[in-house]
């Protein structure tokens with residue numbers, strides 16, 4: 001880059017605005033390997049502490065898109081892209097992508113890896129033996145045309161700057177920042193030429209945004225970036241005050257997603273996927289939301305969505321047998337420790353971040369940049385806020401490599417659950433949706 005990159009960091013450190021062209025040059029130079037991790041980490045920390053202006057956020061997002069190629073489509077059907085800002089047991093994409101494909105939409109999605117205490121779609125999908133997510137632009141386009149859906153990674157070809165910064169943020173405690181998350185999420189969305197971007201902004205103990213108000217700010221920042229690029233976005237703030245599904249890991253999440261696709265599992269994760277699929281259909285197909293729900297339910301019941309999942313797995317080199325025998329095909333941890341309710345009561349609150357962190361400690365996430373993840377380990381959390389349990393009732397499982405790690409994770413899970421003697425109303429699934437404030 002022209003000039004000394006330390007001046008960009010110094011400006012941000014001192015609370016001054018960084019001119020758009022300098023910020024863009026800094027991000028692009030980092031992506032080319034010309035700025036060190038140390039300097040980039042200092043910059044990110046300054047952004048977390050000082051915040052970023054709307055112009056800086058836009059410059060960062062634009063630079064990340066410009067760091068690689070973009071994907072465009074010329075298909076006979078509308079293309080939808082969806083993204084979550086990060087949560088615990090958040091397997092929405094694993095079900096949404098094949099479901100929306102079964103409903104006649106094209107789904108092209110660049111996903112992320114686990115970040116902080118949250119799980120990542122790529123890590124989950126790669127738990128399927130053989131499955132690859134390093135698809136180039138042509139391959140994504142071709143797969144969406146043939147199969148209906150593709151879920152791929154940032155790569156040296158597409159938004160490489162986000163790939164590099166994302167991993168660095170994970171390793172340097174610089175994730176929870178509205179502008180950094182908005183730029184990262186939207187760079188991946190703007191690099192893919194979809195007709196509709198569906199954004200799932202999470203709020204609650206398992207999200208980076210702990211309150212609905214903070215999540216609203218993130219939703220607004222993402223919407224502004226979409227608007228600037230002339231793109232259509234549908235943004236909702238959804239509940240992450242407890243794990244969305246039951247599985248907090250990688251292979252465990254894939255198993256849960258397949259069970260939903262096979263029509264074997266109900267619950268909040270399934271309900272939210274159906275809600276998002278119906279919204280996408282309503283927006284792109286000009287039908288009523290209720291009709292979208294009916295069609296999404298039918299595509300799950302008929303097995304059409306499951307068949308799209310099988311085709312996507314096969315197209316990305318994975319073992320399609322996972323659909324028929326997830327337990328046999330997916331990696332399994334040698335030790336499964338049941339977790340029992342400590343007493344009678346009603347689940348009142350959950351520290352979902354602590355549960356996500358327990359899963360990271362087991363090896364399902366990364367402590368250092370570039371660490372491998374263990375696809376087999378994780379937790380099952382079988383209770384939801386408002387559920388009444390009896391003492392000794394099984395409420396979860398720890399899947400671990402060794403007993404001491406399993407005991408620590410079980411203790412962390414129990415410590416993350418708060419109980420009441422009184423009835424507790426479950427939180428809503430969706431806090432805010434487009435068109436309603």
Ligand code: URA
Nearest residue numbers: 085086112181184185
């Ligand atoms: N998801 C992303 O893609 N980026 C973030 O920064 C957080 C969640």
